[in-house]
Amino acid sequence: MKIKKYQGETEEQVIEMAKQELGNDAIVLSIKRITPTGIFSIIKKPYIELTASYDENKVNIESKQKGFFIDLKGKISSNNSLEDKLKEKDNTIEKLEKRIVELEGYLEKAMKSLSIDKNSTNNKYKNQVVQFIYEMLLSKGVHSTVCNEILESVDKEENQNIDLIVKIVYTKIVEILNQAVCDSLEIENDNKTGEAKSIVFLGTTGVGKTTTIAKLSSQLIMNKNKKIGFITSDTYRIAAVEQLKIYAEILGSQVEVVYKIDDVKQKIDKLKTINDYIFFDTAGRSHKNEKNMEEIKELLKEIDNPEIYLVVSSTSNFEDIENIINTYSKFSKFNLIFTKIDETDTIGTILNIAHYGKNKIAYVTVGQNVPSDIEKFSGEKIAKVLLGSMYK
Ligand SMILES: Nc1nc2c(ncn2[C@@H]2O[C@H](COP(=O)(O)OP(=O)(O)OP(=O)(O)O)[C@@H](O)[C@H]2O)c(=O)[nH]1
């Protein structure tokens, strides 16, 4: 007696194969479902295997040429000779082996680029997941000291629960960010004093001051039925006054232009009784130029009890924003508005500034659309972006 195995997709198929080749006298010893393991589980589907015994004196397999072959997609084919099929199978396996070696190369490179190689001596953290999060936060502009404060306590080798690590890290990031949330903004409180509240926007050139003014004022006018007057001291840039006038015209608001500091009080008087708020647009000025800063300081002296916003772009690096904040802090208190979140890959700067702890963050702006692309600052949203999701 001899033994022969048949492989196919279904029981019926393998029984039929055995019957065709060995005849009705063959005995079925077993029928099993085989699930390939290891790397073969990727390239080969589960299949049915039939083992049969037959009398070699009664059956001449070769003459029947009914060989079968399971190709690597698990499909049965039964044409041509067994020899051809085996050659074909060898070729396919050879190709697959090459492909696997290639894939191993890609994986190795990917592991290297993430530096989560177990054996790497350059890793700052023992735990590979923590190391991975560290590198992700660094790549998003989070300062290494801030990373360390967040990750130090979770860096335990035995800590293998990824969900738990991410949850702890997320909570710590939100905690730092939420310390910078503004509890109360004059701009959002209903001003019932009978006199307009002055809201001043400062910042370096092109960060988005005028666009932010347009967004905030449109929302107050449209959603809260407020009246807003504008004063601009930006007479330096060609078309700056025009830019504000266009927004004001659309909103049905009045614009006053200040050419010299002495005019400020008079312009405020003109607008203060007929509006709920006066929004001050200022010229973008370099914080490194002392004369520029002196002018801003003088302007602020003319405005009674203003609420001040320093507008900074998220696309600037942490050190630059830190310098800008420190320069303006010498003569003023202010909240921050981070613009152009949609343009930055290093949103970690916001976490660094929150950690720096000097100022509260009021708003973030997320695009050029007026009035929609502005939101109240949310620690949760920024934390999610830092851990890999999109700002939505
Ligand atoms: N992508 C993007 N662009 C923005 C955003 N906010 C403003 N901008 C664009 O930034 C550019 C400059 O905006 P402005 O509002 O003129 O900036 P500014 O600070 O008033 O500029 P100066 O008055 O010249 O100092 C414009 O093209 C705006 O549309 C934002 O959140 N995202």
Ligand SMILES: [Mg+2]
């Ligand atoms: Mg402007």
